Amino acid sequence: MNLPAAVVGIAGLGTMGLALAELFVSQNIEVRGFDPRRDAIASDEHPWSLRDNFSLSSSLGDCVRDVDLAIEAVVEDVDVKNSVLAEIALHTEGIIASNTSTFMPSVLAPSVRNPERFLVAHFFNPPQLVPLVEIVPGPATSTSATAQVVDLLSAMGRHPVLLQKECPGFVANRLQAAILREALALVDAGIASPGAIDDIVKSGLAPRWAAAGPIGVADLGGLDIWARVSALLFPLLSNTAEPSARLSSLTTQGHLGSKTGQGFYEHDPKTDAMTFRDMERHFELGVRFSPERFSAS
Incomplete structure (x- = not known):
């Protein structure tokens, strides 16, 4: 073709x-x-x-x-x-x-x-x-x-x-869902606000993942360290099969995010347009990273 x-x-x-x-x-x-x-x-x-x-x-x-x-x-x-x-x-x-x-x-x-x-x-x-x-x-x-x-x-x-084989949700949506489940579990438990969680991702995790991906970050940090972190934290992470209480409450009230003007945050067309422009700038920068930088075994 x-x-x-x-x-x-x-x-x-x-x-x-x-x-x-x-x-x-x-x-x-x-x-x-x-x-x-x-x-x-x-x-x-x-x-x-x-x-x-x-x-x-x-x-x-x-x-x-x-x-x-x-x-x-x-x-x-x-x-x-x-x-x-x-x-x-x-x-x-x-x-x-x-x-x-x-x-x-x-x-x-x-x-x-x-x-x-x-x-x-x-x-x-x-x-x-x-x-x-x-x-x-x-x-x-x-x-x-x-x-x-x-x-x-x-x-x-x-x-x-x-992908080497099919699975429900493929890969990107599964990763996104897993991160969102843990993020909302932390909100429901009163550990951090939605804004705090998003700040942590935007100012720390996201730039690292954009450069190396989560598995690449683990390699760079040391797999011995991540083996210990996994043993300690994995049993404590959310494994709920139910939607977040906060998420369910918002959707029941008709607060669906940007499309209704209210979700976890208040929305208006001007601020949402600014967010989309920020996303564009991040993607323009991100495509400069070489996907061949790591050769997975």
Whole structure:
């Protein structure tokens, strides 16, 4: 699959589908998009949609016919995804990728004719900014299909990371959930405020992880030390299977964070925009780190 000769079809033009379309269009790749809820895209919000290498298809079949890569980016509902994937598979012989953040490939692959061409390519929002893409092959996925997707994304300046096997939540979401569980357990126990915990991460942990990752940090600190820390702390960490009491209380009250103006913090568009700009600056710095700095054994 050569860049920019590849042709990509995107099924589902919600927040993530539109962002993926913009990403591929910006690489001069021909992109076709389809969403039954859309017969037009607002060009004032999405000026990239006016470029010659993007077109809005009138049917899913037209969107994915003869493409090199078809990306499913519909709602996180397994029945909807299976239905869309089955139809995609009827209209293309190309590689098919789901952008799911939830469902393992083995759950979705049975819907796909010739499942050796199917895998999960989990992009992170906004994909134009976040280079990471988790590549999760299914039990039947061919090494050729995996390699072609990895090569294409690498040529686009993304950072595809190949998982050795599937698991629920993949890797990034599992790490994020584990950290959030411990953070909220500390809040619920009255040990630290949400602001204090976020300050600790932003001013200490996050820069170290950005440079080396959590396992790289352990290597640099000394595995003998981390073996002792693990023996002491692991039995004391939260292993609850229930949502945090504070989190449950906020959601019950309708305080959902930025989208409602109130969560653990108060939000307004101006301060949230500043936070997103800070994230952009961190990513611009972070991509300068060499991912090949450590060679894992």
